Amino acid sequence: MAYLALARKYRPQNFHEIVGQDFVIKTLSNAIELGRISHAYLFTGPRGVGKTSTARIFAKAVNCKTPDGVNPCNTCEICEEITDGSSMDVIEIDGASNRGIDEIRQLRESVRFIPAKCNYKIYIIDEVHMLTEPAFNALLKTLEEPPEHVIFIMATTDAHRIPPTILSRCQRYDFKKIPADFMYDYLSGVLQKEEIEHDRDAVSVIMRNSEGCMRDALSLVDQIVAYSGGTVNIQDTSYLLGLSDYTIINRLFELVLNEDITAVVKHTEEINLKGLDYIFITKTIIEYLKHIMFAKATGYFPEKELTSEEIKYFTKIMEKIDENRAFVLFQLFQKLLQDLKFYDMQQYVFEFGLYKAANISKVIDASAAASKSAPIPENKTAAKTSDTHGKSTDSKMGLNDMDKMWDKLLDQISKYNPSTSANLSHGYIITSDSNNFKVGFSEAKRFHYDIVNKKEHLDIITNVVRNFFGDDRKLSIVLENGSKKKGLSEKKEELETYHEKKTKEEINKNEMISKIKNEFNGKITNIKVYKANK
Template identity: 45%
Template structure:
């Protein structure tokens, strides 16, 4: 076949031609000059960044007839033989198809033989992460201590799949993604030497679509040259890469900002009708707003922009759209992009995202309008106050009130239960009365809830009746503050009396006592009853077991629990 692809014709033949990997090429050149070439290297990094090309250049440089040298001459018989593949001492192996133990054992058996035509026998194993575990084990010892005349160069795009025992025996070089400006520079050199007419903006579009890979960029450029007629235009580059024109992105951004749902959906429909991929479109719009955010924050970083060329329309939008709105758009489109991975109808998700953004912008604008109205009212009130001060109206009284020292805040005293009232209830208390109150206690909560008094019912949640007479009952509260709030609430006390009248047929007043004071009040009541003698109720209704226990241990040690 007579024609060769651009990435094959323009494959780097010297370290200087390897674009964007100066940290790798500089280290290798210094090692070549200082004759400190290692026995094993690991080149890792994304596709199309120059790993295999750098390996072949290193193989030529160590075997060049002018060695030691930092660059292969590409003119001697050795360099030309390695370039065209006629020298069998430089072996390139594809580990994707030769990943078994037998292939590695074959290498291990042949490394002991000296090279035929050059100084060093070089093994370039591409996609080395595809080797099986057994193959790695077979390679391990040979890679650690190969013969002096052998160099291993391993290349991979997924270094995390390589065993650490292999990585530790190699000098590792990480190839990084090539910057768009470096890709554009290399493509400009190629189109300049080939005589192809190409728009500079089209080169930028191709470079950004390549995502840091030189091989991908040259393949796209080759495709764009074939697609175009006389000159590679911006539209040709957009068609070949599947990218969206910046004019469309600017139209869409303006429509969303202006809350125009119809225009935004129309732009989306035009793009999809042109055959644009929804996934590629949403990626372009995310990078568009990302570049706008960077442009607002740091205009000097224009070289790092991924998708945008700074034109008047972009500048105008960057001045109009606030950073908060940009954050909102990026977050919404990013969520939609994630959801699109799991749907068969990405267009619907895109349309929903656009409508949602337009509606959110509309509501935010309404909120801003209300804020402006409030600010105007505040400004008017401040002006009226200023006029009053200037007219000399009774400001002195206000100033006196402001300068008057505040009265010291008194500390609120802790709640003290009404001992006399509780003693009176206990004096006439009976067990049937207490059981009658306890049996209706749950219904009390229901009555309070039906009358929308849940806040009052909450005060009684951890309270319980502990004594009751014919016309009153005592409620013990777990917390002093709850008891105080309940007893100071006249509405609650009145409601409790009415509810008890409905449930028991008699009106009963409620008396509250904190749990911390109940035992003391009860003991005081019992001591007074011992001095005065048992009440009529106690003498009639005291349990015979309690009476016997009272005789045995006395009242001081006796504690009666209901």
């Protein structure tokens, strides 16, 4: 028997053989079970994730003579014809090569005829986004009044290129990129079933190179098996995929992290001589940084995505870089990737990007130094602020000694009951001596005044005041009509607003931060001022 390519041999024939698309499969199966068949479906998603396979299984499932639940039997005449592509009633159209109005007109003609053998005549239009505008218009007319016996299944990688008029007439199913774990397990499973000797590193590399496309992964396995004479090992896989390039990239990445500019420049010359693709290198480094940041955050590497050599490499290299630097480098290389795609003089863009990357800690140190030296306003800084009468005067901005004492006392009270303390903080101290402790509330704060005058709160306050001062001073809490005095909480709030405003001003004026902004072509979108801990 002739050798059957793995991608064909393992093409799914049942819904449960579709890997990693549980949501889509479940919804479609339910629809079949309930007999709720729509006349137009749109399958969207990356290439090689099972859109066309699902369409074929669906075509069989709704036409099969002896279905097995929602799945086709795959043995009846109809199933077999659909599987080998000879069915008159299941028509596959490649949108890329039949994109004109004439082809679609032809399709509209044939739609009218009832199916030869099947219940439904099914049109599977692959890469439907490639159709021309007149072709879409012609298709739309059919979709508006589809004959009872017709089902359209359109598949596309670019849903945004489908006109809204078409989209609105389709049931849409979004296929996802196959998750790395699923893909790894599936590939290992196929290799085991085929009794092909393999190592896990090779499977990881194949999987990663296929970028979530199962068809590509299986074709690659075929190639490697053919090359190696029956096994799938990391040496042959690396050779076939040109992975020796990774050694050069790894070295480059290390030199950048060491900030060894001279060596980086030398190494770049080697890269230029070898004619390696700058975009490929940049993408690879971005991926490295992603893995490092991930590992720093979680404490482990995604084992199925990486070879054991790579895990060793990353573990070693991780010590050279902290989270902060990894993040800044990540942004820098992403920017470099954009620039490489955008500008003509790739070599210079690439070299300049590397130069910046190899200098990154200088930029980070400088920014840290800048934020340290930025003068943060002291509590007692005199500043312009408006007083209670609305006139602008120079007044003391900050807490006086009485306020500070009040703050400490409230802190003690909050240990017994935070609510007591919070309500009391809207008041101010009128008198505090060995005989009396008098707290006032302005009319505006009557609400809080009423609360603290309840017995449960008064008891706490009385006790804490006695312990705090260590004497028998008498507590009184009064409401002062016409008082404009501010409670402590209000004062503190104003102070914070003031500090925040000042700090933001400082940051915006800071020279080093401006430099970083320009260097990365960035802008400050948000400044958050954290309150100092007590």
